[in-house]
Amino acid sequence: MATPDKPRMQAGRAPERRNEQARLAVLHAADDLLAELGYDGVTIEGIAARAGVAKQTIYRWWPSKVDVLMDTLREDAERLNVTPQKSVRQEIRLRLRRLVEFLGKDPAGLVLLALIGQAQHDAPTAARLTEDFFAGQREQDRERLRRGIDRGELAAELRVEEAIDALYGPIYFRALVTHERMPRSYLDRLVESVLGTSGLG
Amino acid sequence: MATPDKPRMQAGRAPERRNEQARLAVLHAADDLLAELGYDGVTIEGIAARAGVAKQTIYRWWPSKVDVLMDTLREDAERLNVTPQKSVRQEIRLRLRRLVEFLGKDPAGLVLLALIGQAQHDAPTAARLTEDFFAGQREQDRERLRRGIDRGELAAELRVEEAIDALYGPIYFRALVTHERMPRSYLDRLVESVLGTSGLG
Amino acid sequence: MATPDKPRMQAGRAPERRNEQARLAVLHAADDLLAELGYDGVTIEGIAARAGVAKQTIYRWWPSKVDVLMDTLREDAERLNVTPQKSVRQEIRLRLRRLVEFLGKDPAGLVLLALIGQAQHDAPTAARLTEDFFAGQREQDRERLRRGIDRGELAAELRVEEAIDALYGPIYFRALVTHERMPRSYLDRLVESVLGTSGLG
Amino acid sequence: MATPDKPRMQAGRAPERRNEQARLAVLHAADDLLAELGYDGVTIEGIAARAGVAKQTIYRWWPSKVDVLMDTLREDAERLNVTPQKSVRQEIRLRLRRLVEFLGKDPAGLVLLALIGQAQHDAPTAARLTEDFFAGQREQDRERLRRGIDRGELAAELRVEEAIDALYGPIYFRALVTHERMPRSYLDRLVESVLGTSGLG
DNA sequence: TTTTAATCGAGACGGTACGTCTCGTCTTAAA
C-alpha cells in the first residue's frame, strides 16, 4: 500500500516555509562585505541592507553573524574535497594544494580565516567550527592515512594524528601567523618529510 | 662624567608626566576582563571603569584596545625567553615547552591567542603583532638553529625557515584550531622528527 | 411571517460569509487587552493570539485596531440609550447618570476614553468617532431638548447647543482631564443649573 | 563683606554640564514633528535626526517622548498666565480667551491636546500631566475665584470647584470631543452664565 | 613661591550597531 505522498509531513517536521532567495542573498551579502570591509565591516544591519532583506529575517534563521558565515563556509568547503587518486600520497598532496589555494586566493578562504579568528574570542564559535568543519575534514584525512597504511603505501609506524598535525600545522601557521604564501615546492617537501619518500610519488 | 639627573630628558622628548599607577591599572584591568568576559568583553569603557581611570586617559596613551593588549603581551612575553643550555636541541625543547605552557595555562597566553584572532580580522593588527612579537621571536629561533648548525649539532642541510614552521606549526595548530593540549612526549617526538635524532638529546 | 434567517442580508450587501465566532472573539480579546494592558498593549498580534485567530483575519475585516475598538464601542453604547421618562429633565438626568457610570465603571467606557485619546493623535480617528458615535448621541440630546422646549418643560430661550456643551463639558472634563469621579449630587446640581429649576423635577 | 561668589559649589549640586543648545534643538524638533506628522510621527529617532542630536542624548535627559513634550508644554504654558486686571471677572475672561486661542491656534496647544490624548492611554502620563500642568493652572483659578468672592465681585454661594469645571468643561469638551471652535461671544455667555451677570462686566 | 601646562577622573556629546518588537503584506496548506 503506497504511502500518501503528500509533501512535507515527514516525521513531525515543520513545513519550513523558508524563502530560498532571501537565504542566498544573505549569504552572498555577508561574503561580499567580508571581502570588501573586513570582519568588523560585516554587520547584521549591513547584510540586511545589501541583501534587501529585513534584519528580522536574518535573526529568524541565524542567531548571529558567525552563523551566517558558518553557512557560507559550509557551502564553499566542498571545493576542498578530493576524488580518489592513484596513490594516497597523491591524494594528500592534492588536498593540501587545494587548501593552500583556498586559504590564499578564494574569498571563501577569508571566511574560514575570519571564523578561526573569531573562535579565539568566543568559545562557542570554536566549538561550532570544530563540529561543523574541522571534525569532518580531519575524519577524511584520518581515513585516508589509514588507507595508505593498509595498502602499504605508508609506513606502518606512522602516527596518524601527529602526521595530520605535522601536515596541516605549518600550512595554518603560515596562513594565520606569518601570513606568508606557501610555495608548491615547499608543500611537496612538507608532504615528503612527513609521509616519507617513496618511489611511488 | 655627570649623568643627566633629570628624569628622562633624552633627545627633545617631552617630559612624559605619565601616571605609572594608571598605566598598570589599565593593563591589569584589560587582562582581567579578557580572562573573565572574553575578547568582546574587553571594552575601553569597561577597562576604564574597572581600572578607575577616565576613558580619555586610555585614549591618550593607547590608540585602541588592541594596543593595550599588545602592551600586556610585551610585558609577559619575557617568560618565553630561554637562557643558554648545554645543547641547542635542549634550548629549543625548553623554549617550545615554555610556549606550550604559555598558550595552555598562562593568562598571558590568552592575550596572545586573542591578538592572533584579532589579526585575522584586521590587517594592521596582523602587522603590529608580527613586528612587535613574532619577528623578534622568530629571529631568536633562527639564530639558535644557525648556531646549532655551526656547532655541528644540527644537520647542515636543515632548512632553517621550514624547520621553524615545522616546529611551531603543530603547536599553534593545536592551540588555534583543534584546541587540544600538546603532551610533553608528543612535543619531544616533534623536536626529534624535525631536528633529527641525536645521541646528545 | 418568517424573518429571513440568513445572517444579515440587508440591502444588496454581499453575502458576508463571515465567521461570527471569530468576530466576537476578536472584539472580546481587544476589550480584554485594553482593560489589562492599556491602549498600547492592544496590538493586532496580541488580539490575534488571544482570540485564536490569524492576523490576516483581523486585517481582512478591520483596517486597524481603532476600528476594532470602534466596533466594540458600537456594541456597548446602547447602554447609554434612555427610554422615554415622565419629563425631559428626568430623561436627561438619567442619560447623564448612565454616561457617568459608563465612563467610570464600565469596561466599555474605557474603550470610549481610549478612542477619544487616540482621536487627539489622529484626525481620521477623530472624524470616525464623531460620525459613528458622537453625532448620533448629540442628535438624540438635541431632539430631547427641543422636545422639552416644545412641551414647555424647558425655557424657550434655552440655547440647545450651548446647553448640551454645558451638560457634557464638565462630565468629559472630569473624565478626561481631572480624572475625578462626579458624584450624583454634583450631577443633579449641574442639570439644574443648566436647565433651570422646575417644580416638575 | 560679601562671600566670594564663585559659581558652582552651592550645596553639593552636580555641575549639570548640560548642553543647552541640544536641549532646545530637541524641544523644537519634537514640536515640529508633532505639527507636521502628528503624535505617532514623533519618534525618538525622528527627533534625534531632526535635532542633529544622538538618541542617547535624548534618553539621557528624558525618559520618553512624553517627557520631551511635557517640557515643551512647560515652556509654552506661560502664555496662559494673566496679569491682574480691574476685575476678577475680567481676569477670568481673559484667561479663558488665552486658553481658547492656545488650544485653537498655537502649536503648543497641539502639544497639550496630544498629551491629554496620551493620558487616556497611559496612567503615569495622566498623573504627570496633572502634577506638572493642571494642578498649577487650577490652583491659580481657585485662588482667583476666592479672591472674587472675598472682594464681593462674585456671589458668596459660588461653588468654586464646580464653577471651574463649568468654565473649563465646555472649552475642553469642544477642543477634545467636538473639535469645534468656541467663538468669543459664546465664551462671554459662558462666563456670564457661570459667574452671574454683573454691572461691572 | 608662583606660574604654567600637562595629566587626571568624570562624563556629555554625535554616532553606529545591537537584538527585539510590532507593523501591515504576502504565501502556503487545510478545511
Next chain:
DNA sequence: TTTAAGACGAGACGTACCGTCTCGATTAAAA
C-alpha cells in the same frame, strides 16, 4: 474562499560602546 500559521520588508525601540570633547582638580616642572 476562508481560515490559521507564519515568513517577509520595514522601521522604531532602548542599550552598549565608540572616539571626541570639555570641565575643574591635581601635580610637577619652570620661572
